[in-house]
Amino acid sequence: MVASDDQARIFETGYRPYHGTRLGVSHSVWALARHTAERIMGLKRPARYKILPFASVIIAYLPAVAFIGIVALIPNGRIRLSGFIPGPGRYYGFITAAIILFTILAAPEALCPDKRSRFLGVYLSSPLNRSTYLLAKAIAVVGVLLLVTLGPPLFLLIGLALENDGPRGFGAYMGTLGQILAAGVSLSLMFGAVSLAIPSLTDRRAFASAGSLLLILGSGALTGVIVFGLGGPKDLLALGLDRLPFELALRIFTLHGLPTAAGGGLARASSAPLSTAVVVAASIGVTLVAAAVTWWRVVGTEVTR
Amino acid sequence: MPPVDTPAVEPVVSATEVTKRWSTTQALAGATFTIGAGVTGLLGANGAGKTTLLGLILGLHRPDSGAITVFGRDPWVAGAEVRARLGYAPEHEALPPDVAAHDVVRHLAELHGLPRREATSRASDALWEVGLGEERFRPVGTMSTGQRQRVKLALAIAHDPELLLLDEPTNGLDPSQREDMLALIEHVGVDLGMHVILSSHLLEEVERVSQSVVILEAGRVVADGGMAELSRTDPELVVELDRVDATEPAAALLAALRLAGLTASADGPRRVVVALETPAVYDVVRDALADGAYAVRKLERRTASLEDVYLASAGSGRTS
Structure with a gap:
């Protein structure tokens, strides 16, 4: 069949001037945040880059899937009454490792390659400046962290509710939902801030991940030794970064976790819980200090010298 | 745009x-x-x-x-x-x-x-x-x-x-x-x-x-x-001579050209650069070469290239 003249179309027009819409800086921030989140999750990259982030996410959701399955299979009430199924507040105890693993992977992937490949200079040649660049990176890191800090307890809540084993009444349900949101966001913010600080100091992902792990676990070990081993003030426990974010989450659920006295002759600290004020103040302080370090480092990074 | x-x-x-x-x-x-x-x-x-x-x-x-x-x-x-x-x-x-x-x-x-x-x-x-x-x-x-x-x-x-x-x-x-x-x-x-x-x-x-x-x-x-x-400097005529009898022919030619009223300079023992201020310069140079019986290796009209500008300005200060 031969097309008539009025059916002719030009399919290849080549490069041409762009006269369309140009969106503002907020669009640039969002575009960079989305690109960074995709990069952290290994999307649009070879399969090997997807293994660790997806494994961490799966590990974080597995207990929730198991608990919901148990509730679905065993008659309602018996398991719950035995205390075997944790509420959303206690759920973090099951996924601490997954959250920390995801944290030490995410932030280095967000910051280090840009510095190492010097793509940061290309980013800063766009309408972004160092502050908006960092904002986009923080949104990406905090956003993907929500996958493991907010998603699993939310999934558990919804699963239990569908099995008629969730909070009783609309008010209680909404209250728990609010607590989950607050806890998930606070965990992501704090872990996000802490985990961005270390990669801002280096351009090597491996060093950044190792440094983040050392900071998170090392601070917990060090403060534990000072408080329980040397009899230091128990408020120092609030500087243990492996415990502080989770302690804040527990407080949001009106639960207490710290201090975890070791027991025996070496335990000289009081087993009384830290005040919520100390936990909140420490959380805010740690987050602000970490954010300040990151900002200072990114703002000070030289490009196109 | x-x-x-x-x-x-x-x-x-x-x-x-x-x-x-x-x-x-x-x-x-x-x-x-x-x-x-x-x-x-x-x-x-x-x-x-x-x-x-x-x-x-x-x-x-x-x-x-x-x-x-x-x-x-x-x-x-x-x-x-x-x-x-x-x-x-x-x-x-x-x-x-x-x-x-x-x-x-x-x-x-x-x-x-x-x-x-x-x-x-x-x-x-x-x-x-x-x-x-x-x-x-x-x-x-x-x-x-x-x-x-x-x-x-x-x-x-x-x-x-x-x-x-x-x-x-x-x-x-x-x-x-x-x-x-x-x-x-x-x-x-x-x-x-x-x-x-x-x-x-x-x-x-x-x-x-x-x-x-x-x-x-x-x-x-x-x-x-x-x-x-x-590059818009006045064009120049470059005269490159062969060495004859171990003399430095550029000096003699330079003297002859200056005597004829041209603006010229020596660029080494065998090269003379003459400012092409008017077309008549060609005739004057031709006559001088003929009178002195010089052995000419190259006769070239040139204008300043970017390299000349770069080298000259880098050595002597700002040009604009």
Whole structure:
């Protein structure tokens, strides 16, 4: 069949001037945040880059899937009454490792390659400046962290509710939902801030991940030794970064976790819980200090010298 | 966007006594110049301050003193608005190796404000334009150096900037690739109508594609202006003589020419350079050569090349 003249179309027009819409800086921030989140999750990259982030996410959701399955299979009430199924507040105890693993992977992937490949200079040649660049990176890191800090307890809540084993009444349900949101966001913010600080100091992902792990676990070990081993003030426990974010989450659920006295002759600290004020103040302080370090480092990074 | 041959109402880039110091290194020391429409070469040796200057144009640094404007605006103050109109291809290897070329280019187009759908379309267009249409979905890390340089050019033009900053775009290319890249740059500047600042330490590159040039030497502008303007010194006649009987024929010829009222100078023992002030100079030189029975090796009319301008101005101070 031969097309008539009025059916002719030009399919290849080549490069041409762009006269369309140009969106503002907020669009640039969002575009960079989305690109960074995709990069952290290994999307649009070879399969090997997807293994660790997806494994961490799966590990974080597995207990929730198991608990919901148990509730679905065993008659309602018996398991719950035995205390075997944790509420959303206690759920973090099951996924601490997954959250920390995801944290030490995410932030280095967000910051280090840009510095190492010097793509940061290309980013800063766009309408972004160092502050908006960092904002986009923080949104990406905090956003993907929500996958493991907010998603699993939310999934558990919804699963239990569908099995008629969730909070009783609309008010209680909404209250728990609010607590989950607050806890998930606070965990992501704090872990996000802490985990961005270390990669801002280096351009090597491996060093950044190792440094983040050392900071998170090392601070917990060090403060534990000072408080329980040397009899230091128990408020120092609030500087243990492996415990502080989770302690804040527990407080949001009106639960207490710290201090975890070791027991025996070496335990000289009081087993009384830290005040919520100390936990909140420490959380805010740690987050602000970490954010300040990151900002200072990114703002000070030289490009196109 | 004004076409290349339209005189710009305002300069694209203007700098007045700009200084910038990096700790102990004086990168720019009072640079003053104006860059207008078209392709402009930013010429200077490594360390002359070219990349620092590009950073100032991008608004990434604040000058220690002096003022710089891009499209009439201070890029440090109006950074986002200015950079939205710029495209930049860095000197160094800066592309993520595990990402497809199309994704990188689209991402940068989005960062420059294009909606995602438009960015996708224009990323393809830009990659076709630089000759990578068939290769656009390959990871950058699997590409050759020449292809990666083209990807950098594509990501700089995808959002249709008004001013393109290319920092040493032929680094690492073999002669054939270099020629192709220069042709592309010329195409971008002339056919696509973008103003281009081409930073390079290679004279022939700048001469090949630029309509004007800014020459930097140790942070100072030693010459700037249109290529034609800079090369518009009076033509000269170069007379190269063969050595006969171990004498220095240039001195004798020089004396004869000066006696005839010409402006001439010796350039070594066997070369004399005569200013071609009028066509009659040819006759005077011919007669002098014939009278002295000189053995002539070469007789050549020449005008100053960019290299002459560069070497002369670098040695003697500012030319403009």
